[in-house]
Amino acid sequence: MADKSQTRTARRKQKKTKKKPIWKKILVASLIFVLVIGLGVAAVGTYWIVTAPDIEASKLSDPLASQVLDKDGDVFATPGDQKRTKIEYDDLPQILVDAVTATEDARFFEHSGIDLRRIGGAVIANFTNGFGSEGASTITQQVVEKSFLSPEKKISLKVQEQWLALKLERKYSKEEILEMYLNKIFYGSNAYGVARAADVYFGKKELSELTLPEAAILAGLPQRPTAYNPFKNPELTKKRMNTVLTLMVRHNKITQEEADEARKVDIPSLLNESKPDSIKYDAFLDQVRKEVSEKLDGADIDTDGLKIHTTLDKNIQEHVEFLLKDKENSPISYPDEEMQAGMVVLDTKNGAIRSIGGNRSEKAGGLNYAIDLNRQPGSTAKPILSYGPAIEYDKISTYHQINDDKPYDEGVETPIRNWNRQYGGWMSARYALAQSLNVPAVKLAKETGLDNAQEFGEGLGYKFDNDQIDIRDVIGGTGTGVSPLQLAGAYRAFGNEGIYNEPYAVTKVEFPDGKVVELQPKPEAAMSDYTAYMVTDMLKSVMTEGTGKEANIPGLHVAGKTGTTNHTELEGSPDSWFSGYTTNYTISIWTGYNDYNKTLPNTKIPHALFKNTMTEISKDKETADFEKPNSVVEVAVEKGSQPARLPSDFTPSSQIVKELFVKGTEPKKTSEKYDELDPVSDLKASYDKESNTIDVKWKYDADEKVNFEVSTSVDGGEMQSLSSTEDKTIQISEVEKGAEYTIQVVAVSSESSSMKSEPVTTSVNITDEEEEEEDTEEENEEEDSAENIPAVSGLSAKYNEENSIIDVSWNYNGPPASFEVSVNGQTQSVQSNGIEISGASPGQSYTIQVTPIGQEGANKDAKGEPQSTQITVPESQNEETNGNEDSQEDQSNEDNQEESGEEGQNEG
Structure with a gap:
């Protein structure tokens, strides 16, 4: 009984367990999970708050100065250590307070340091787009961040920022916090604090004098002080000002009418006439500021007390800045003060930026043309988008033949033409690139595939105007623009065995708390080593034989490429480029005007800048060949x-x-074009006493189409060309009695005069007999019979320059006759109505006389009246043919005739 009772109890318990609802288990587990997570978050949050830095009053007033070091570790700039004009809250006009709060923190005077409504919106955005995509920092939080924290986007730092903001609000008033903010913020142009900015930009010492547009500009600047700088980019400044005015209307700070009136202002008319003096190496510092901001989540070199290690070479930087200024002892002669230039020097081995020349202005505030420019690159695009991809993907050789036969019109509205409007037929890739011809470049890119060209270009940092490459991109003639920095980065890879990394100015950054962040980019293989070397070798030909000759440096192994653009409506070039490199340095240069509608009077200045700079920085430094x-x-x-x-x-x-070939693709077959022809056979010569002539005949059994050059030598003298004939017989008349004649016959190809056979010779002695008595009767008979032999007609002689042959022809209408032909006293007899005289010498005059001689009956040996003509062979000249790889084209005006622009007709 006991066992049965125990069994029933166990069954009841088991039954109750099965009936327990599953949702209760889930609920209990969830509550436990949430509790654990909550406790964990609370613990972590507590740790972050406990480890937050203390609020130090000394750090609230001024930002920490940064130190910027050159490649040798020497400090050359201390951003943040500049003079500033401090203000108190009572100095602030209400219009400025309204502009700043409407833009940065509309509920600044209402919240307690953090704005929960802004945090909610930011949380949603961060879940949608990733953490850090949108901030929710109030003005108080910005003061805290810039005074005590790193700018990195981390959850721990954001928690500390909010905690310290609450503490700051309890310790200081709203007015004091806003005062701190406006004294601390960087406004660009070396201006720290709003009072200094008002003076720098508008020349106003008193903030109470600020107008609504000026207040809106100042309120908008801190977001991007370099981009919105009104001296540099007035158009961007106005867009930012309009955004601020819209926010002020939205938050009821001003009326719509007031905003509309403010928008009418012309930004340049507001600005101070005297711009601030430039700071040392400011063009290079622009790049430092940009890299730190982009790579360190918004870190600010002007306010964060950083130690920034850079790649600057002060010696190179000073030389570049010297060349870009109008100095009395400058070796560069600029056409006017308005012409601008941007220039970058890289280390070819690692991509480190050694120098940046931003512009030619003596004052700061001008556009940094070295890093901010976006102009068509002209023919400097060809190695990147045509020849490089063709070698990389198709493994073409530098000899690869391209037909430059006519303008390229496949799939384009306006045909693409060569800069010189001439077309040279089949030519090598090396020659086409050296002469910077457009048609071969686009044909080659089309063969390789534009998708491949785009992939190759993007691997070198090239950014296209559209998602899909255009055929005119290949010659640098579309909306796709580049900067000297971007172009130098691409060319550097050709000089560095195909290894690319983005050019960089900053190697590492040290934060005030001791943290160090390495910023040097990682190198990647952008192309095969064979592509890099073969493009480089062709670009060396550009320097020695092509469009870059004026930039060449004797004794230095240097490669480079020229580039100019054209304007669709104006004569001349608005842009001129040069990009070149050695194994040590890569330099890219642009010259032009800020106004694109103005063209350059001299497109050769980049050549001079390159040559001077590369020569100077290569002194006392070994430069190996590639x-x-x-x-x-x-x-x-x-x-x-x-x-x-x-x-x-x-x-x-x-x-x-x-020429150069990718290993395994080199030619294996031998040309037969210049193979030696078979010689003639059975050459015989016999003297005919009766006619005083030598009859010569020979055989030729080969299948080639040939002519025969016949030459004679008398008594061992020099061999003289006698005739060129298709026949296998020839008669030499009026020979000298008692002499020994040596006759030579050479077979010559009808297709190429340089393809010949070995000469074959034979000799014949002429019998010396007593002078025959003159028979007056016979002479009279000859004269009588000669009346029946008419003279030849239509005698003409024409010079064939290609084969160096004089082609002589005539007409004859009479009894059967042979023809005695005398060329400058040398005579021969032929049966045909024409003869070819080979070996014609340039500048030599030839007198040619043709006399018909009867062959039958009473007319046998009777002579007709001689007819003569004269011809002078023109002097030889150096050919200037496009596409002939032996020719030397005149490049003196080449760059001025090169074209690109929107029509896509560029040079080199």
Whole structure:
């Protein structure tokens, strides 16, 4: 019985357990989880609050000065250590207070240091777009952050910021906190605090004199003081001012009518005529400020007390700044004061920025053309978007043949033309790039694929105006713009075996609390080493044989590329570029005007700036040549062969060129163009006493189309060219009795005069007999019979420059006859109505006389009246043909004729 009772009890317990609802278990587990999380959050939050720094009154008044160090560790700038004009709350006009609070913290006078409504909106935005996408900092929190905390976007710092804001509000009044804020904020142009900013920008010592537009400008500046600087970017300043005015209307600080009236103002008319003096190396500091702000979540070099290690080379920086100013001893002659320039010097090995020349202005506030410019690059784009991708993806050689036959019109509204409006036919990639021809560049990019060109360019930091590359991007002629810094970064990769990293000015930053952050970017392979080397080798040809000759530096291994743009409506170029490099340094330069509608009177200044700077900074420094990688082979190629062929043993040295190939793609077959022809056979010569002539004949069994050059030598004298004929016989008339004649015959290709056979010779002695008595009767008979042989007609001689041959022809209408042809006293007999005279010498005059001689019956040996003509072979001249790789084009006006712009006709 006991066992049965125990069993029933166990069953009842088991039954009750099964019936317990599952939701109760979930609820209990959830409550426990929330409690644990809550306790954890509370513990962590408590730790963050406990470890928050103390509020020190000394840090609330002035920002901490930063130190900026050059590459050698020496301090060259201390942002934040500048003079400032302090103000008290009573000095602030209400219009400025309203503008600042409406923009930065509309409920500043209502909250207790943190704004819960703003926090709610920011939380939603951060969940949607990621932490840090939107802040909720009040003016009080901004004062706390800039005084005591790091600008990094971390939850721990945000908790500490809010805790300290609450503490600050309990210790100080709203008026005192706003006073701290306006004395601490950086406004750009080396202005710290609102009073100093009002003086710098508007020349107003008293804040009470500020107008509504001026107050709105000052309220908007702290968000982006460099970008919204009214001296530099008045258009951006006005957009920011309009935003502030809109916020003031929304928060009932001003009326809509007042805002509309304020918007009518012209920003430049408000500004102080005397801009602040420039600070030392300010163009380089612009880049430092930008990198620190972008890479350290908004850190401010002007207020955060940082120690910033940079890549600056002060010697190079000072030389660049010297060249950009109008100095009496400057080697650069600028056309006027308005022409601007931007210039960057990088270390080729690692991408470190050694120098930045921002503009030519003596005063600060001008645009930094080295880093902020966005202009069409002209033909400096060609190595990046045409030749580089073609080598990388298609493994073309530097010999690769491209047909530059006519303007490119495939899929474009306006045909793309070469800068010189000339087209040279088939040419090598090396020659086309050296001469900066547009048509070969776009054809090559089309063959490789524009998608590949875009991928290659983006790997070098290239940012396209549209998502999809345009064919005119290849020649730098669309809306896609670059800066000298961006272009230098791309070219540097070609000089650094294809390794790219974004150019950088800051290596590391030390915070006041001892924390160190490394900022040097990681290098990546942007292309194969064969691409980098082969592009570099072609760009060396640009310097020695092409458009960059004026920038070349004898004795220095240097590669480079020119670039100019054109204007759609004006003559001339609004932009001129040069980008070049050695194994040590890379330099990119732009010159132009701030007004795009003004063109340059001289496009060669970038060449001079490059040459002078590279020469100076390379002094007393070993500059190695670019090292050819194992993936590249140099091969001798026969010019004109297509595809590339190895030269034969008979290829003339003038027709051999050395070019680069990706290993494994080099030519294996040998050209047959200059193979030696088979010689003639069975050459025989016999003397005919009766006619006093030598009859010569030979055989030729080969299939090639040939002519035969016949030459003679008398008594061992110099061999003289006699005739060129398609026949296999020739008669030499009026020979000298008692002499020994040596006759030579050479077969010559009809397609190429340089392709010949070995000469074959034979000799014949002329019998010396007593002078025959003159038979007057016979002479009379000859004269009588000669009347039946008419003279030739239409005798003409034309010079064929291609084969160096004089082509002589005539007409004859009479009894059967042969023709005695005398060329400057040398005679021969032919059967045809024409003859070719080979070996014509430039500048030589030739007198050609043709006499018909009867061959049959009573007319046999009877002569007709001689007819003669004269021709002078023109002097040889150096050809200036486009596309001939042996020619030397005149580049003196090249850059001024180059084109790009929106029509896409650029140079080099």
